[in-house]
Amino acid sequence: MSDELSRVPSSRWWNDWVLVSLSIALHAVAFPPWDQPLAAWVALAPLLLALRQKAPARAFLLGFVWGTGSIWAQGYWVPLGIAYYYDQTLLFGLLFSLVASIVFYATYAAAFALAAARLPIGWSAFPRACGLGMIFVTAEWARASLLTGDPWLLLGYALVPGLGFAQIADLGGVYILSFFLVLANAALVECWVGFPQRSGVRLKEALSTLALAVLIPGVYGVWRLLNPVVATETIPVAIVQTNQDLGSHWQEEFYGRGLRDYFSLSEKAVRAGAEFLFWPEGSVNFFVADDPNYRAAVEAQVAAWDVDLILGGPFRDLDDSGVPSYRNSAFYLEPENGLVDRYDKHRLLPFGEYFPLEMIRLLRRFERVRSFTPGEGPSWVDTDRGRMAISICFEAIFPDEVRRQMNAGAKLLVNLSNDAWLGPGAGPSQHLLMVRLRAIENRTWVVRATPTGISALINPYGSVERELERGEAGFLSGDVGLLSVATPYQRYGDVFALVCALGSGAFLLNARFRRFQRRGSA
Template sequence: MRLWVPLLLGGGLALCLPPSPLGFLAPLPLAGLLFWGGLGFGFWAGVGFWGVHLVWLPLSFVLLFETPWGAVPYLPLVLVKAVLWAGVFGLTRGRPLARAGLWVVQEYLTSLGELAFPWGFLGYALVEAPGRMLAALGGVYLLSLGVLGVALGLLYWGGRLWAEGVLFSRAGLGLVGVLGVWGALWFWPLPQEVGNQTALLVQGNINPLRKLEGFPAEEIYQELTRQGLRAYPEAAVVVWPETAVAHLPPGLALLLGPRELLSGLETGFSNRRVLFKEARIVYQYDKNRLVPFGERFPWDEALRPLYRFFFRALGFEGELVGRTPGQGYAPLGRYGAFICYESVFPSVARALVLQGAEVLVLASNDAWYGPSFGGLQHFQMGRLRAVETGRWLLRAGNDGVTAVVDPYGRVTARLPQRQAGFLGSSFAYRQAQTPYVRLGDWAVGLAGLLGLVGLRRRAKGAIV
C-alpha cells in the first residue's frame, strides 16, 4: 500500500482531536486504521498522527526561545509514539476488534511510568459532544471505546453493505443504527447546572522567561485581585495560576478578608499549591506528576551532558536541578487542587475526589506553549476531569485558558487568552461520587478483554 495512505489516515485522525472542532468525523479515518496494515503501516500512521497532533511543540518552543533548537524534542517524541503504534498494529494485523481493544490498553499504559505522556486519547474527540457524559461512568477510556466501537460498526456494516449492494437490507439498517448512536452522542440533552458560590480567577499573563529572570509578579496579581474583588465582592475564593508568585504579598490578608486564596507558589524545589486564609497558609500540596525533561530529568546521571548542552542552547544557564515531587494526593480543605500537567491524568482528579474534594481547582502556566494551539489542546483534555468526577472545575492559567467548567463539561465562563484580567463566575461544592470515581478504570479491563477475544476470533477465521 502506498505510503501516503497511512500518513493521510493518521493525520486525518489527529485533525479530529482537540482543539479541532471536527471530532464528529473521527470514526471515518479510524475505521481505515482499524482495517488496514500491520507493523509498517502502523508506524507511518503514527508518524502522520503524532506529527500533526504534537506540531505545537516546535511551533511554541522555536518562537518562545527564538532558536531552532526548540524543535529538537519534536522528532524523537513523534518517532517513539509511532513505534508504539507499530507494535499494536503489528500484533493485530487483520484483527480490527483486537486492535480496538489494545488501542485503549496502550492509551492507559502511556499514563504510567517515568516517561508518562498521556496525549492523543481517542475519547477526547467527544469533548465538545454531550456524549462526553459517558466519562462519568468509565472515564476517558470508555469514551475511547465508544469512538472505536462506532468505527468498528462503520467498518463491519459498511463492508457488508458494500458487498451486498442492497441499500434496504440488514447491513443498511445496521449502518443506520451505528450512525444513529453516534449522532445521539452529539445531540444528547443535558440538564442545567447552577452554582451558588462565586469564584474569582486571576490571569496575570506574564512571560515565563521573564519570571525566570526574577520579574516580580506579586504586584500584578495583587492589583488584579483588588480590581476583581471590587467587581465581585461576594467571591468566596480567589484562584491564582501555577507558580504565580515566589512569596505571598504583604497586606494580602487585609485585601482578602474572610476569603480563601489558592495560589501557585515557587519554592525553588517544589511546584507548590497553597490555601491561604486569615494571614496564614492552612494547607499545601506539592505537584506529584512532574513534566519529563522539564521539571524532572530521567536518567540524569547518564544524560547530564546532553541535558546541559540542550538547555544552554535554549538560553538557560546554571546548574540543572529538577523539582521534588509530592508524596501523595490530598485536597486543600474542600478544594481538589492539582497543577498543570496533572490535568491530563484522570487518576489525579479521581484520587483528590476520593479524598473528599468538593470542587476541582487547576492551576496552570500554559505560556510555555507560546502562540501555538498547545495551550488550548491542554485545556480541552483537562476539561474532561470535571465530567469524570462530577465536580466543578476552576481553572486559572498564567496566560489562559482561565475558565470555569461545570460537572457536565460545559464551559460556563472563560477569559480570552494572552491578556491580563480576572474572571468572576459561579460554581458549587458537590459531594456525590460518580461511578468512575468509585470504580476507576474498569473500561481498560474491558478493552483488554475485547483485545483477547479479537485475537481468538481471528484464529477461527472471523474478521471483526
C-alpha cells in the same frame, strides 16, 4: 468472500499510503485548532482499511507512520514550545520532538496496527469491531501508563466539543469514548467491504454495530443532560490572569515582579463580589512560605480583602544537611490566619521539572528551571468552603490522578497551569479540551487559572461557562457550585480500560488458535 475481497484495497504500495495519509488528516482536524469532532467518527476508517490482510511487518510500518504523522499533525506547535522552554534553537526542538513522538506515540500506534492486522477478516462485523476497539483502548492505556505516561489527546477527547456524546465518560473515562469511536470506524469499514452483498448478513450486522456505536453514547448523553446535578452551595470566585510571560523564576532580582499586577486585578475582582481568588501556577516567583516580607504583603492583602486565595509558586525545603529541594506548589491563604495549607505537585513534567533517565543527564545543560521534587502529601487543600482537589499544569491530563483526588471528598477541582511555554499554537486549546473532560468524569466544577490564557470556569458537563483568551489581562468571575458526586468512573477508575486489555488478549488468543486450527487441517 470474493465479494468482500473486491472491496479491500489492492496491494499497490501507494494505496496504503493514501489511506494512511487521509486517516492522519481526518484525525488531526478532529482536535484543536480545527475542532471538528465529526471527523473522529471516520478518522480511523482509512487506516483500518489499509491494515486488512497485511503481513505483520507491513502493518507495523503503517501503524508507525500513522502514529508519527498523527502526533506531528496535532502537535505541530511542540518544537517551538520545546525550543522556547529550553531556550534552544528550533533544530533542538525538532529533534527532541521527533524522539518523543517515536517513544511516546508511534510505537503504541504500531503495536495497535500489528495486533489489528492479526484479527481474521472472516469474523463477523460486531466481534471484529469490538476487538479493534478493545485493542485500540489497550494501546492508549499503555501509552498513558507506561514509562512516564503520555495521555496527551487520546482519541476520545475529540468528542468533548460535542458534549452530548462525551457524557458517558462518567462511566469509563476517556477510554470509553475512544472505544465507541473505534467501534464506529470499524463498522464503517465492514459496511464498505460488505456493500456488494447489500442485503447480506454482514452488511446488516455492520450497520447495526454502527448504530450501537452512535446511539449508546448519544442516548446516554441526552439523558444525562436532561437530568442535571444540582449544587447545594455556590461561591463567587475570580481567576486573575495578568498575561505575564514565562520570565525568570530563579533570579533574585526578579522576585516579586508582577505581584503588583496580581494585587491590582484582585482588588477589582473583590470589588466585583468575588469571595475566593485563584492565581495560576508560578504566579509568585519567590518562596512565599520562607520570605517574611513578601509573605506578609500577600497575607495583608488577603486580610484586607477578606477573601480566600489559592496561588501557585515554588516551595523550598531543606534537609538535615541544609541541602535544598524544590517543589512546584499551590498555597492556600485565608483572611484570618494567612498561609494555612499547601499542595505539592505529585506528577512532575518529564524533562521539564525532572529528568527520568540518568543516561540523559546531559540534558540538564538545556534546563531553563531547576528540577523539582514530587510531593508526597495529600493532593488537596481543606478550605473554609470545603475540600478542593488541586492539579498543577499537566497533572490534569491524567484522569486517574484527578479522580483519586476527587474521590477523597473534594467538592471542586482547581487546575493551576502555566501554558505560556506552549507558544502561540493549539497547545493551550488542546490542554483546555482535556481539562473539560475531567469535569465530566467527576461531575464537578473546574476552576482553571493560567497566567497567559486560557483561564476558564467549566461546569460539570464540560461546558466552558466563561473564559479569558490567550493574551488577555484581567479577571474572570462567576459562581461555581460545590459538588460531591461519586460517579462510577470516580469510584472505580480505569476498570473499562482494564476490561479492554483483558478482552484484547482474549481476541488475539482466539485469532491465533484459529490460525493453528487452519494450518492443522491444511
